[in-house]
Amino acid sequence: MNSGQYHRRPQMESLHSGYQHSESPSPSTRSTRQMATFNGPSRMQSGQQYIVDLSTTPAMHPDDYSLAISTAMPQSSAIWSTPNQAPMNFDDQTVNDYYGYSSAVASNEPEGSFLRGIEFSEIPRSWTPYDPSILYESNLAVESLGPSVYMIHHDDDDMHRLSDRSTLGFDALENSQRFSRLSISRSPKLQNHSTITDHLAIPNASHFKPPPCEDSDGGGRSSREMTATDPDDHSAEEPYAKLIHRALMSVPSHSMVLQEIYQWFRDNTMKGNADNKGWMNSIRHNLSMNAAFKKTERKIAGDETKKSTEWVLEDFAIKDGVQSTTRYRKGTGAKKFVKSDNPTPSRQSSGRKGGISARQTKLQRQRIREERSDSRRGIQKHDTHQSQFLQHTLNQRMQRLSSPSTPPSHENMPSMNPYFLPKAEQLEVPYEDMCGLEVVQGVYLDDGPVFTSNHDGLPGY
């Protein structure tokens, strides 16, 4: 395989070479708007075209490759499809009930309206909203955005518009995690650009700890990571599984071939710039071992004999994020590996190298933390106020969760995913209280998760 063929900078993917600009009536709004159209990327079928509403981004620069997506999506068929799955209809409650992920993947709207009216196959692989406020307004999942999203140019009006969102009060805080994730997903390669969080004056969401039920990892560690206290060094903080997850989330299809993942790492992480190829091995290891990633084959258009192997995010991973690869080994569940009494010297050596590297990583993180703590002392007083504000908000959330008049929403429901249930100590509210769940045991098989309840032998949900 020619690895070079995948060497595209993700920031450049947003605009296909077929980009054109025109004045045309919007088919969705029937009003005359300034529109840009462009053909899709290579994997789109020929003839498919994109419509971008520039009216929402009056200050788009020609050399800014970020795009605006119209908020006036046609409300037609509700199709959720990924290239590797049969289309899933949001309105089909039976489908959503099984996995419980789909509608909440994309939207907080009860009916789950993420990308209603457009099919994923029509979306460029680096679909990139230009204005983060669009995400805010349309409840799009920020997690679906890659680092390339955060390249925004310096435009005072836009910045003021963003800053204005900081005054939205509770609603703004409700969505603070989205902004938080924006900040933590910031690409280190884009440090020379303005970033959303650089200008967001919302009670600085990047310092907030997300509610536990929304913690993608479900563990305390990740709370530290996901709060993005140090947005610049997150790539050094995040484990491979999460980085891979981010890579796949950066494209609308949530799928990449291995070489694309490699390239994403080169472009967006420090790991990908290492001299050796150990990081590639680690990526492959994580892809293989983590149930969040599924290998699929897709025939290459034009040549039915050739197939490309793509790695796709599982539905639950799209919604919930990934969990540790170590804890969760495909097919074997929590298989315990038997240590051999006489490990080969080569294995010993490998393990030692891994340990040494882990220690170096830790020291590096310590240095970075120390440097940043020095530079941040001036804002600590502000942080204290933010923490109190956050605690108040979280209390409100938890009250709503436990209120009998407020049934748990999809958003707050723990998903049934093959990572099993999060540890009890990680939950401030027991799952049973939140969702009426019984004690559930699960086994993940190749065909998917299988759960049993503690009575009647019926599924536990």
Place this chain on the structure above:
DNA sequence: CAGAATAAACAGC
């Protein structure tokens, strides 16, 4: 002890 990084053996193509 769980999680993470790392290396390497091995098989298939």
Place this chain on the structure above:
DNA sequence: GCTGTTTATTCTG
């Protein structure tokens, strides 16, 4: 040689 899977080891929190 690349890809994918699996096993093993060490170190950290």
